[in-house]
Amino acid sequence: GEYLEGKGFSVKEIETEDMSAIKAEYSIPQELTSCHTVIVDGYIVEGHVPAAEIRQMLSDRPAVIGIAVAGMPNGSPGMNIEGFDDEPFDVVAFNSAGEIEVYASYQ
Numbered sequence: 470g471e472y473l474e475g476k477g478f479s480v481k482e483i484e485t486e487d488m489s490a491i492k493a494e495y496s497i498p499q500e501l502t503s504c505h506t507v508i509v510d511g512y513i514v515e516g517h518v519p520a521a522e523i524r525q526m527l528s529d530r531p532a533v534i535g536i537a538v539a540g541m542p543n544g545s546p547g548m549n550i551e552g553f554d555d556e557p558f559d560v561v562a563f564n565s566a567g568e569i570e571v572y573a574s575y576q
Contacts, residue, residue: 472546473507476520480507498567501537512536517545522560522573533562536572544575 470480485491492502495513503516510527513535526536537560541548544555560573 473520473523478509478520478523496534496565496567497537498563498569501539501561501563501569503538503540517541517548518560519546519573519575526562526572531562533564536560536562 470482473480488502488504488506491506492499492515495506495508497506497513497515501515505516507514509523512526512533514523515535515537517538518536522536526533538545538558539561540558542556542558543550543553545558555575557574557576559571560575561569562572563569
């Protein structure tokens with residue numbers, strides 16, 4: 470929430486013990502699941518997705534159900550672990566059929 474609020478988004482946090490139920494409800498492919506799920510204007514944002522890609526998705530309105538960063542790669546928003554180099558990661562888009570394509574890459 471803190472990262473998105475700092476980027477100008479209004480955030481309403483809902484804590485839950487059963488994240489797997491949330492992931493299933495929103496048809497998030499298992500290989501993309503991360504520590505948190507955000508719903509932004511009808512789209513799913515899963516994991517540590519940079520604000521630039523969220524804004525791009527909201528502007529372009531692609532025919533996907535959401536975008537995601539799988540896992541918790543170092544160097545993604547909110548994942549800056551001191552003493553470790555940034556890891557390359559992809560922001561991917563996914564549809565309700567579970568099809569995944571690269572939306573943006575960070576090296």
